[in-house]
Amino acid sequence: MAIYGSVRRFWRSFSTFSSDPLRVCIVGSGPAGFYTAEKVLKAQEGAQVDIVDRLPTPFGLVRSGVAPDHPETKIVVNQFTRVAQNGRCSFLGNVNLGSAVSLPELRELYHVVVLAYGAESDRTLGIPGEDFYGIHSAREFVWWYNGHPDYRNFNPDLTNTHTAVILGQGNVALDVARILLRPTNELATTDIAEHALAALRSSSIRKVYLIGRRGPAQAACTAKELREILGIKDLQIHIQESDLLKSPADEEELKNSRIQRRVYDLLSKAASAKDLHSKLDHRELHFTFFHKPDRFLESDDRSEHVSGVHLEKTRLIGDESGRQVAVGTEEFEDVKCEMVLKSIGYKSIPAKGLPFDHQRGIIPNIRGRVVSETSGDSALPEQGLYVCGWLKRGPTGIIGTNLYCAEETVSSISEDLQKGLLQPTTRKSGRDGLLQLLDDRNVRVVSFREWEKIDSEERRLGSLRNKPREKLASWDELQRACWG
Amino acid sequence: MDKILVFLPKCYPNAPLIGYYQVNIRHIQEYKKPNRFLPSGRRPRPLRGLPAFLAGISSGIRNSLRIPRVLPKAINSSAVLSSYRLFWVSTIMFIPRLSRVAFRLAQELSSGKCPQAIRGYVQRPSSQFMQCQVEQRMENKLFHASIMQKICLYSNDASGDVVDPKQKISVTFVDKDGKEKHIKVPIGMSMLEAAHENDIELEGACEGSLACSTCHVIVMDMEYYNKLEDPADEENDMLDLAFGLSETSRLGCQVIAKPELEGIRLAIPAATRNFAVDGFVPKPH
Numbered sequence: 001m002a003i004y005g006s007v008r009r010f011w012r013s014f015s016t017f018s019s020d021p022l023r024v025c026i027v028g029s030g031p032a033g034f035y036t037a038e039k040v041l042k043a044q045e046g047a048q049v050d051i052v053d054r055l056p057t058p059f060g061l062v063r064s065g066v067a068p069d070h071p072e073t074k075i076v077v078n079q080f081t082r083v084a085q086n087g088r089c090s091f092l093g094n095v096n097l098g099s100a101v102s103l104p105e106l107r108e109l110y111h112v113v114v115l116a117y118g119a120e121s122d123r124t125l126g127i128p129g130e131d132f133y134g135i136h137s138a139r140e141f142v143w144w145y146n147g148h149p150d151y152r153n154f155n156p157d158l159t160n161t162h163t164a165v166i167l168g169q170g171n172v173a174l175d176v177a178r179i180l181l182r183p184t185n186e187l188a189t190t191d192i193a194e195h196a197l198a199a200l201r202s203s204s205i206r207k208v209y210l211i212g213r214r215g216p217a218q219a220a221c222t223a224k225e226l227r228e229i230l231g232i233k234d235l236q237i238h239i240q241e242s243d244l245l246k247s248p249a250d251e252e253e254l255k256n257s258r259i260q261r262r263v264y265d266l267l268s269k270a271a272s273a274k275d276l277h278s279k280l281d282h283r284e285l286h287f288t289f290f291h292k293p294d295r296f297l298e299s300d301d302r303s304e305h306v307s308g309v310h311l312e313k314t315r316l317i318g319d320e321s322g323r324q325v326a327v328g329t330e331e332f333e334d335v336k337c338e339m340v341l342k343s344i345g346y347k348s349i350p351a352k353g354l355p356f357d358h359q360r361g362i363i364p365n366i367r368g369r370v371v372s373e374t375s376g377d378s379a380l381p382e383q384g385l386y387v388c389g390w391l392k393r394g395p396t397g398i399i400g401t402n403l404y405c406a407e408e409t410v411s412s413i414s415e416d417l418q419k420g421l422l423q424p425t426t427r428k429s430g431r432d433g434l435l436q437l438l439d440d441r442n443v444r445v446v447s448f449r450e451w452e453k454i455d456s457e458e459r460r461l462g463s464l465r466n467k468p469r470e471k472l473a474s475w476d477e478l479q480r481a482c483w484g
Numbered sequence: 485m486d487k488i489l490v491f492l493p494k495c496y497p498n499a500p501l502i503g504y505y506q507v508n509i510r511h512i513q514e515y516k517k518p519n520r521f522l523p524s525g526r527r528p529r530p531l532r533g534l535p536a537f538l539a540g541i542s543s544g545i546r547n548s549l550r551i552p553r554v555l556p557k558a559i560n561s562s563a564v565l566s567s568y569r570l571f572w573v574s575t576i577m578f579i580p581r582l583s584r585v586a587f588r589l590a591q592e593l594s595s596g597k598c599p600q601a602i603r604g605y606v607q608r609p610s611s612q613f614m615q616c617q618v619e620q621r622m623e624n625k626l627f628h629a630s631i632m633q634k635i636c637l638y639s640n641d642a643s644g645d646v647v648d649p650k651q652k653i654s655v656t657f658v659d660k661d662g663k664e665k666h667i668k669v670p671i672g673m674s675m676l677e678a679a680h681e682n683d684i685e686l687e688g689a690c691e692g693s694l695a696c697s698t699c700h701v702i703v704m705d706m707e708y709y710n711k712l713e714d715p716a717d718e719e720n721d722m723l724d725l726a727f728g729l730s731e732t733s734r735l736g737c738q739v740i741a742k743p744e745l746e747g748i749r750l751a752i753p754a755a756t757r758n759f760a761v762d763g764f765v766p767k768p769h
Contacts (some may be wrong), residue, residue, distance in 0.1 A: 075691050076690060222721065371668045
């Protein structure tokens with residue numbers, strides 16, 4: 001017996017690899033989380049990866065951010081599904097970092113914790129009147145029409161609105177404008193949430209302004225989205241020719257950037273195309289450049305409700321880094337509207353107990369390794385804690401950008417593993433420990449199988465309405481679908 | 485001999501593609517020209533199984549080809565001989581079809597990617613006639629459909645040609661570490677699909693629907709880049725967002741193999757390599 005025990009211990013010391021796999025926990029199941037999981041599974045044989053998300057549905061912004069009329073962008077979900085179905089990987093939905101389990105507890109249970117929970121908040125303008133009714137962030141509006149369960153009861157007032165103002169000219173702004181202006185029969189065959197489709201059908205919005213601080217040469221949108229919105233049926237595009245004048249600095253910028261060049265060409269073509277016929281129920285899209293919001297105007301009839309935006313004209317000057325910045329010129333004008341959507345950027349939510357760079361909206365890190373701020377010059381990396389995705393780089397980039405981001409983070413993990421910084425020989429309870437902990441706290445976990453139940457239910461409901469899927473947009477419906 | 489093996493091509497509804505039957509000679513001998521009443525006054529037994537099958541074939545052939553009623557007489561005179569004759573007639577009628585079927589099957593099997601449907605088809609034992617009518621009509625189109633499905637899955641703007649497995653060009657992929665891999669790509673296949681078939685690490689997030697830039701490859705020689713057709717607006721839109729864009733960048737799902745591209749070398753961009761000719765690479769979303 002003693003010999004057996006000693007042989008076992010002897011064997012164990014050489015086979016720590018098989019008995020103690022590297023346990024990795026990824027918080028966030030969007031593109032960053034899944035790409036990180038895929039690369040960890042490939043780089044570390046035998047690693048056990050758990051992807052944790054606070055929603056019962058995985059895939060993050062691919063599900064709740066990509067516009068319903070862009071189904072091809074969502075095809076990447078197939079690749080993520082294959083990762084989740086890998087035997088060494090599991091998805092744990094309905095687990096909230098902070099309320100269900102804390103970060104120190106996760107770091108206790110896993111060798112490696114990767115934070116990839118993205119950006120669930122917004123940048124603020126910080127101008128008077130920002131808290132009026134009728135002013136929302138574009139993120140909330142996008143979550144609402146994409147059936148995010150947190151925004152089921154968002155209910156934007158589209159029936160008493162004739163004009164909507166969108167602050168910002170990035171792709172999210174264009175998405176929101178397109179959903180507001182697109183004929184609803186075209187939206188009826190997409191996976192847009194049903195409550196949003198009903199609201200849009202009864203919408204009286206006929207005019208949408210896209211307001212940007214700088215000019216067409218600095219517009220943050222990309223050619224594909226711009227082309228799409230300029231091609232919407234029965235939509236009148238208004239662009240002022242005077243805005244299209246290029247300064248020498250603009251020429252320089254355009255020369256160096258292919259994206260900006262193509263966007264500028266599209267805008268100048270749209271400005272020169274004269275739309276002669278105007279139908280009775282036509283819709284208008286106005287591109288307003290060189291204006292920034294100064295304050296919001298309150299309505300006389302409805303208190304605390306927005307009735308317009310007080311805009312200040314801007315001009316561009318170069319700053320120290322050579323970038324052109326917009327500064328006010330003290331010339332003002334007003335735009336009347338009943339709804340304002342701020343599309344000026346997302347912002348991450350800080351994690352409790354970790355430093356946070358509020359200016360850039362990221363957790364301070366070096367190539368994905370979270371660093372804790374020390375008083376000295378050198379920043380100490382936190383052991384076993386990493387970031388990936390928007391939380392690491394800031395809320396910019398497309399789905400594919402996370403590929404390279406994940407590669408960098410995973411190579412940092414592999415390097416640290418090789419240097420022995422991750423205590424791979426210490427036994428960590430990993431998935432079993434986490435499930436036990438959650439069970440003790442009465443938190444019911446949604447497994448990937450249960451998500452597949454939700455998925456097939458959504459597709460079944462969608463097939464009844466000629467849609468690819470009918471999203472279950474409330475917590476109750478989701479719980480009923482996966483737990484019966 | 486009591487039993488013979490009869491190989492018959494698919495010429496009868498609800499029959500599998502190729503099947504064989506063990507036929508009892510006696511049953512063949514019992515086949516007669518359908519007279520309402522036999523000399524003895526008894527009504528003939530209803531035909532079942534193979535005799536009914538053969539009866540069906542002969543009437544089918546007769547009806548479609550308007551053969552004068554020589555055959556039935558021949559059958560009547562000598563049942564065994566007539567059954568062989570019938571067999572050969574039906575075989576000869578269907579030899580072209582049979583050979584086409586067999587050729588395509590051999591082609592698919594040799595190329596190693598036998599479409600799922602066909603595999604199931606051939607392996608099904610002769611006794612199972614569980615085929616729905618639609619499938620039977622589509623049986624010759626199954627080959628094309630499965631091939632096209634694979635092509636369409638990977639190349640949105642494909643030339644539309646069927647992949648020709650015989651003609652291949654050699655392509656070299658250079659991965660992020662500079663390692664080269666030489667592969668053979670059949671004409672008509674996209675580079676993305678070829679990379680996936682040869683375990684080359686080329687991402688294809690949108691699976692060839694021009695909605696991402698993850699299959700971005702850099703054509704290493706300008707002369708080959710010029711041999712490619714100009715990218716469409718949609719491809720250019722996606723290339724705008726590609727990491728490490730260069731002057732000779734293309735999307736792998738849009739580069740379709742053709743004979744002029746023999747020997748082309750494609751580099752997979754690395755995150756660290758900054759080929760951006762345009763200076764900084766903006767990251768919109």
